[in-house]
Amino acid sequence: MGLRERMKIGKKGREESEAPGQPSSQETAQSPPKSPLFAARKDEPRDELRDLKEHLHRQLVERIDYSVWESLEAGDLRDQVTRVVEALLVEQGVQLTEFDRRKLIEEIRNETLGLGPIEQFLHDPMVADILVNGHGQVYIERYGKLELTNARFRDDSHLMQVIDRIVSRVGRRVDESSPMVDARLPDGSRVNAIIPPLAIDGPVLSIRRFGVRQLFMNDLIRLNSITAEMAEFIRGAVKAKLNVLISGGTGSGKTTLLNILSGYIPPEERIVTIEDAAELQLQQPHVVRLETRPPNIEGSGEVTQRDLVRNALRMRPDRIVVGEVRGDEVMDMFQAMNTGHEGSLTTIHANSPRDALARLETLMLLTGYSLPEKGMREMMSSALDLVVQVSRMSDGTRKIVSLSEVTGMEGEVVSTQEIFVFERTGVSESGEVLGRFRPTGVSPGFLNRLVLAGVNLPQGIFSSL
Ligand SMILES: Nc1ncnc2c1ncn2[C@@H]1O[C@H](COP(=O)(O)OP(=O)(O)O)[C@@H](O)[C@H]1O
Ligand SMILES: [Mg+2]
Incomplete structure (x- = not known):
């Protein structure tokens, strides 16, 4: 087959990188080594085993009957490879521990069938x-x-x-x-x-x-994306049915976080999720998943997020989770949030909590509703309770850089106050972003709602001292 010839490209003198003094694979093949081979370091097969593996692999390839091979199912292929390798081991009198034997077979199967x-x-x-x-x-x-x-x-x-x-x-x-x-x-x-x-x-x-x-909140804490206290606070907010908006740039971890927060919704509630491309993986028993549909070739048949939000309202949801607000569903969503569908969760593409509110306002204006600007802002400020800002940092890590309460209106503008922030102090020599998460010292105005919902937060969680 032409494969081998084609393979010869690009191989240039890298052999020197192999450690000196090791037996060539040829030698070891003749005298297969004895077990145990995995003495010290796990996952790092000693070279004898690697050589044995290559040797067996070559023999296996010679024994495979490729004419039947093509027609076999994946599971049968695996079985067949296992059988041939086991037979080869017996024939050649190779003694291995059970652990080595399984690992060897697994690796040869990966070599033959996988990547x-x-x-x-x-x-x-x-x-x-x-x-x-x-x-x-x-x-x-x-x-x-x-x-x-x-x-x-x-x-x-x-x-x-x-x-x-x-x-x-x-x-x-x-x-x-x-x-x-x-x-x-x-x-x-x-x-x-x-x-x-x-x-x-x-x-x-x-x-x-x-x-x-999907990542879980424990992963995020371990990865230093958020503190345990902040996580408790967010969890309480979801439990207490606050409306939460997650804001962040592309790839900052919005969907990941939305999935985690949705996981805090109590299992007895009926959840309707609305997405452009279904990504959420909720574990609750009572979840209805809806997905938009693009127009067909003739340009008809489109079902938008707005259609789905409106429909969802007739489905007696306890919670509505919208993957990402990006269009005219924004009005229906806010209306729902303001009329008894509390505890809704969604995300928006924005780089700061302020930016998120500005974007929402733009989306509202684009819907063409004839509502004065101030009316729109009032609608938005009474709908939203908490804005969670996520950010992808210069070192590739993601952090919850701000948790802000939407407190209402001050004159013409929506007012917010930060409850937790990530304070960036610099960058280490290795490029790692340095800083710390801290409470701002402000207690949220909705604290009472958390207490009423039975959420117990650690003592002094909002104290900046
Ligand atoms: N806190 C985090 N730490 C590290 N990686 C994360 C974190 N959150 C998300 N990711 C990873 O970042 C990628 C993008 O996450 P995603 O939630 O899809 O972002 P977005 O929805 O903002 O585009 C995924 O591979 C995800 O596993
Ligand atoms: Mg996303």
């Missing part, structure tokens, strides 16, 4: 992106940060095999005549591959994951 060294990351629900820069460098993004991993491919042709396996599944191929390819993994993840000579230092594979696990 080899990077397959493990596809099983880690926290990994958002997998970025391979030539065979020797694999980065992943987790919690919004890039990390260099220990994973590596044997050489560039090994990486090319994996790329080939991905793109051939969607009927594409990558070679010198088509050196840039887009594809998708079966789980929906988006893949791009670009190879030499366009990519100068070897094949580059970029995988953007789809359906990564």
Whole structure:
């Protein structure tokens, strides 16, 4: 097959990077080592095991009957690989601990059926992106940060095999005549591959994951995105049915936070969610999910967020959760919030609480309702209780930079007061954003509503001392 020939690109003298004095894979293959192989460091197979794995993998490939292979289901393929590897181990008298044996089989299966060294990351629900820069460098993004991993491919042709396996599944191929390819993994993840000579230092594979696990509030606390006290405060606000607006830029973590806050809605309440593209993953038993529909080719049949908000009001919701306000649904939403549908949650694309209010006002004006400006602001100020501002910091971390109460009107303008802020003090040498979260010392005017709803906040939570 043409694969091997095509693989030869981009491999240049990286062999020296291998530690000296190790037996070549050829030698070890002849005399398979004995267990236990995972003495000290977990997850870092000793080289003997790696060599054994490569040896078995080669033999496995020789034994596979490719004529039946194509027609097998994924599960059967896995079983078949397992059986062949087990048979090979027995034939060659290799003794392994149960742990090593399973790990070896798993790795060979990944090698044969999956994406080899990077397959493990596809099983880690926290990994958002997998970025391979030539065979020797694999980065992943987790919690919004890039990390260099220990994973590596044997050489560039090994990486090319994996790329080939991905793109051939969607009927594409990558070679010198088509050196840039887009594809998708079966789980929906988006893949791009670009190879030499366009990519100068070897094949580059970029995988953007789809359906990564949602973060929970504990994750956010651990990631220093918010303090435990602030989290308690927000949780109380949701429980007490305050209307909460989450504001932030693209990728700042609005949807993540909306999902977490929605999780605080008591399980006995009926929740209706409205989104342009369903992303929320609520765990409550009583959730109705609605999604908009774009117009068809003839330009008809569109169902907007506004249509859905209006419809939701006739569905006896206890709570309405709108993925993101962006259009004329804003009026209906505020009306609902002002007329007994408290505890609604939504997000908006804005860079500060002030900016968020300004954007909402613009959206209201664009609806064409003939309401005076002041009337609009009054409507907005009485609808909203709390604005949560999230921000993606220069070091890639996300922080809840402000929790602000909407207190009412002062003359012509909507008035707000900050209850918690993130005070940025600088940047460390490594680029990490420095600062601290602190209460401003102001107690929220809606504290009484929290108390009435049975929310117990820690003593002194609002004290700035
Ligand atoms: N507090 C956080 N810390 C680190 N990563 C986060 C945090 N919140 C969200 N993320 C990650 O940031 C990315 C964008 O989050 P998302 O909620 O979709 O943002 P938005 O809705 O504002 O565009 C996701 O990969 C998500 O897992
Ligand atoms: Mg979002």
